[in-house]
Amino acid sequence: xxxxxxxxxxxxxxxxxxxxxxxxxxxxxxxxxxxxxxxxxxxxxxxxxxxxxxxxxxxxxxxxxxxxxxxxxxxxxxxxxxxxxxxxxxxxxxxxxx
Amino acid sequence: xxxxxxxxxxxxxxxxxxxxxxxxxxxxxxxxxxxxxxxxxxxxxxxxxxxxxxxxxxxxxxxxxxxxxxxxxxxxxxxxxxxxxxxxxxxxxxxxxxxxxxxxxxxxxxxxxxxxxxxxxxxxxxxxxxxxxxxxxxxxxxxxxxxxxxxxxxxxxxxxxxxxxxxxxxxxxxxxxxxxxxxxxxxxxxxxxxxxxxxxxxxxxxxxxxxxxxxxxxxxxxxxxxxxxxxxxxxxxxxxxxxxxxxxxxxxxxxxxxxxxxxxxxxxxxxxxxxxxxxxxxxxxxxxxxxxxxxxxxxxxxxxxxxxxxxxxxxxxxxxxxxxxxxxxxxxxx
Numbered sequence: 001x002x003x004x005x006x007x008x009x010x011x012x013x014x015x016x017x018x019x020x021x022x023x024x025x026x027x028x029x030x031x032x033x034x035x036x037x038x039x040x041x042x043x044x045x046x047x048x049x050x051x052x053x054x055x056x057x058x059x060x061x062x063x064x065x066x067x068x069x070x071x072x073x074x075x076x077x078x079x080x081x082x083x084x085x086x087x088x089x090x091x092x093x094x095x096x097x098x
Numbered sequence: 099x100x101x102x103x104x105x106x107x108x109x110x111x112x113x114x115x116x117x118x119x120x121x122x123x124x125x126x127x128x129x130x131x132x133x134x135x136x137x138x139x140x141x142x143x144x145x146x147x148x149x150x151x152x153x154x155x156x157x158x159x160x161x162x163x164x165x166x167x168x169x170x171x172x173x174x175x176x177x178x179x180x181x182x183x184x185x186x187x188x189x190x191x192x193x194x195x196x197x198x199x200x201x202x203x204x205x206x207x208x209x210x211x212x213x214x215x216x217x218x219x220x221x222x223x224x225x226x227x228x229x230x231x232x233x234x235x236x237x238x239x240x241x242x243x244x245x246x247x248x249x250x251x252x253x254x255x256x257x258x259x260x261x262x263x264x265x266x267x268x269x270x271x272x273x274x275x276x277x278x279x280x281x282x283x284x285x286x287x288x289x290x291x292x293x294x295x296x297x298x299x300x301x302x303x304x305x306x307x308x309x310x311x312x313x314x315x316x317x318x319x320x321x322x323x324x325x326x327x328x329x330x331x332x333x334x335x336x337x338x339x340x341x342x343x344x345x346x347x348x349x350x351x352x353x354x355x356x357x358x359x360x361x362x363x364x365x366x367x368x369x370x371x372x373x374x375x376x377x378x379x380x381x382x383x384x385x386x387x388x389x390x391x392x393x394x395x396x397x398x399x400x401x402x403x404x405x406x407x408x409x410x411x412x413x414x415x416x417x418x419x420x421x422x423x424x425x426x427x428x429x430x431x432x
């Protein structure tokens with residue numbers, strides 16, 4: 001199988017877990033020839049000051065993103081469903097914390 | 099998200115009439131800017147806004163990369179192992195800052211190769227401050243204290259830039275920049291407790307760098323046509339003159355503690371303004387350096403181009419290795 005000719009190293013998205021118990025968070029991107037190199041470079045570029053205990057790298061082209069033009073139809077329907085929030089319900093004070 | 103390469107469903111596949119008219123897009127963009135909202139890579143933006151950002155962010159990235167050179171000059175000559183380790187860490191940070199910023203610029207649809215080509219051909223500018231030589235070890239301290247100090251003044255407001263990826267990159271940069279300034283100032287404090295020759299070295303470096311640092315904030319707002327539009331778009335948050343004044347006000351007391359004289363006979367406290375007054379900046383020299391006639395312009399660019407060319411075989415080899423590994427994997431799977 002032929003890989004398409006590339007002059008530039010492909011782009012990777014970098015996610016870092018800042019400490020055990022927390023989620024991996026997107027922190028930036030970088031160019032690298034392959035996954036192993038992307039991990040090495042991510043360590044040097046994004047964790048020079050102990051910012052992480054674990055790194056994920058993902059080829060940027062592998063991410064499917066929602067289209068900003070669809071923001072309305074995707075997210076607005078949640079705006080009028082305030083009954084999904086606990087504060088929608090009035091509970092008598094004497095019930096105490098619920 | 100930092101990239102343009104992501105797979106966004108094809109807009110052409112949407113039914114006709116759904117996508118907004120140019121006027122409506124423009125109005126939505128303006129409204130978001132007016133409400134101090136943020137713009138993200140996939141959002142619609144006016145071509146001029148995109149162009150301004152590509153220019154500013156890539157110039158900023160180039161400055162970080164070229165900025166490694168004047169200080170790199172002293173890595174092999176640092177006076178102690180401690181100072182050498184600190185300087186290596188600082189120069190590595192500058193390289194990292196360049197990488198954050200190139201990534202941020204790439205989200206606007208330009209490629210790394212295009213940006214490097216613009217730098218190497220001399221088409222793109224970088225901060226003029228790096229076109230001056232570092233003549234003594236004291237220059238390394240002064241660059242940390244004054245050059246990075248001025249850069250911090252410039253960069254802190256950029257953390258609130260209207261373009262999300264640039265703002266996020268600047269948050270990371272600013273966190274690291276404080277170390278740069280403090281290590282420089284501390285190195286100078288140590289020298290000022292040393293011999294007369296060391297003290298003279300610090301004073302000489304301060305004298306040579308002071309005016310160049312004031313010029314780093316750019317021409318006065320009145321002569322800076324980009325300034326007003328940048329402020330309007332929330333790319334810039336504070337004008338050149340105000341930032342320069344803040345820098346002067348912050349630096350004068352630091353110079354007093356250090357025991358050095360800032361080379362400006364007009365520098366004095368103005369009780370009415372509650373600011374320091376300062377003298378005239380030599381803009382002719384500034385523009386000559388911007389246009390390529392500073393003492394080190396040619397040398398800096400030549401060094402960058404050589405480093406990039408010398409690294410070409412490494413980049414090619416890494417890519418060839420990655421392809422081979424992939425092919426081997428595919429064969430095994432078949």
